[in-house]
Amino acid sequence: MPQLLLIAASGTAQRRLLEETCAELEKKGYTAAGRQEGGEWNSLLSDNMTGGLFDEKRFVVVESAFSMGQFPEKLASVVEPSSDVVLLLVYESDAKSQPSKFIPKDVLAKCRVMKPAEFPRWPRERQAWVTRLANELGAPLTAQGAAMIVELLDDPEEIRAQLKSLKFLKKNGTIDAADVRQMCLDxxxxxxxxxxxxxxxxxxxxxxxxxxxxxxxxxxxxxxxxxxxxxxxxxxxxxxxxxxxxxxxxxxxxxxxxxxxxxxxxxxxxxxxxxxxxxxxxxxxxxxxxxxxxxxxxxxxxxxxxxxxx
Structure with missing residues (x-):
């Protein structure tokens, strides 16, 4: 019986989480067995009750999963918290399209839900968030560099992309405000x-x-x-x-x-x-x-x- 992995994100954050999750599954020995747009719950679950003969661990990506509508409560028992067959369901982050609008609580409790990290509202908290992310990506920032990024960029995915570029620019060096200006501005x-x-x-x-x-x-x-x-x-x-x-x-x-x-x-x-x-x-x-x-x-x-x- 399958396991459900859920992504709740939109735009570039959704693409990034999908790519990272697929890479994580493949690293664990799962094989990509297909990709589809929406569909029907009954056929999706029945087609993926067990792994294939030669690929016991596999995953299927279902984009626009919200278009499948409500999860049938009568099928709640077929979902496992861990399985060799994974259904990776891609939802949106807006209130009307989140997984909780379509999947019952008892089923949701057996699922892993992946969301992008919340982007702080206030500048001081944003600067701390940017500093932590930079360290995670191996692109350490000076305090002035972090402040400059917060001043120039408001989208967390754009910040992530620019930090990755700055990492290659400075290689093993610490990134300062001048580096940020050079990379992030025309x-x-x-x-x-x-x-x-x-x-x-x-x-x-x-x-x-x-x-x-x-x-x-x-x-x-x-x-x-x-x-x-x-x-x-x-x-x-x-x-x-x-x-x-x-x-x-x-x-x-x-x-x-x-x-x-x-x-x-x-x-x-x-x-x-x-x-x-x-x-x-x-x-x-x-x-x-x-x-x-x-x-x-x-x-x-x-x-x-x-x-x-x-």
Whole structure:
């Protein structure tokens, strides 16, 4: 009688779990005996009650398993918690398509259910999650490298893929923030990040170089938004303890918040208020066709850089 292995995941996480589970079964001596899309419970179970003559341990993959509908309760006794015949059933992670919606509790208790690791909601917990995953994959990160990944990427499967790539980039070395920037960003994104960080640290040459590069390849209005978001954080940081509480309430990521704190110390609340207002004014003028284009943004940026406390 067969054993049921259940995957509850969607998208790239589902593909990864399916590949890893198949590899794990083959490593244990199971032979892939087929793959099908949905089907019927009665025929699926009756066709796989015992192993074949020459392949005693085998597994069958059933994709879109939710399309088979409810598991027949009268067949609950044919499912074993361990068997030489494994039915690998692939479900989705959304509430309507999870295994628990189709399989009775007494049958589910005999099944192994595989789900992707839960991705934390808050930045500090995400950074710890990324650090643990990097260590598991043999791609150790510095604290700055982990913070940079959390700043740039929101999808856990994309994070996993980038860590695997970074592992090959650095081989046996520790991965830092510069490595993450190099691997995870295209030229346009690198210029934007260099501009944002340069504004916070006072790197005038880097800021101007990034502005010039962006002005030749990017649209102005979409570029204003991330600048406004970063410098609005800096404005909140200039409020002292109240700003830190607001930053936490906004879910500000650690890397962006550290940069924002540097900007707050460098420019102060008055200069940051004027710069954030200037960004809003530039955006409004550009949308109404009365703006000065990239020159207007460059003027505002230079004014901010020149206001730095000595």
């Amino acid at each position: 030229d346009g994104s690198r210029n934007l990040l260099r501009l944002l960080d340069g504004l916070c640290t006072g790197d005038a040459a880097g800021v101007v170089a990034s502005l010039r590069a962006m002005s030749s390849s990017a649209d102005l209005i979409p570029s204003i938004t991330p600048i406004h978001n970063r410098m609005r954080l800096a404005w909140y940081a200039s409020l002292g303890n109240d700003g830190a509480a607001i930053g936490r309430a906004l879910g500000a990521k650690d890397y962006a918040w550290r940069m924002a704190q540097q900007a707050a110390r460098r420019y102060g609340r008055t200069a940051l208020t004027e710069f954030v207002c200037a960004l809003l004014r530039i955006s409004i003028e550009e949308r109404s066709g009365r703006g000065a284009g990239w020159n207007g943004l460059e003027t505002a940026v230079i004014t901010l850089l020149a206001s730095a406390r000595r």
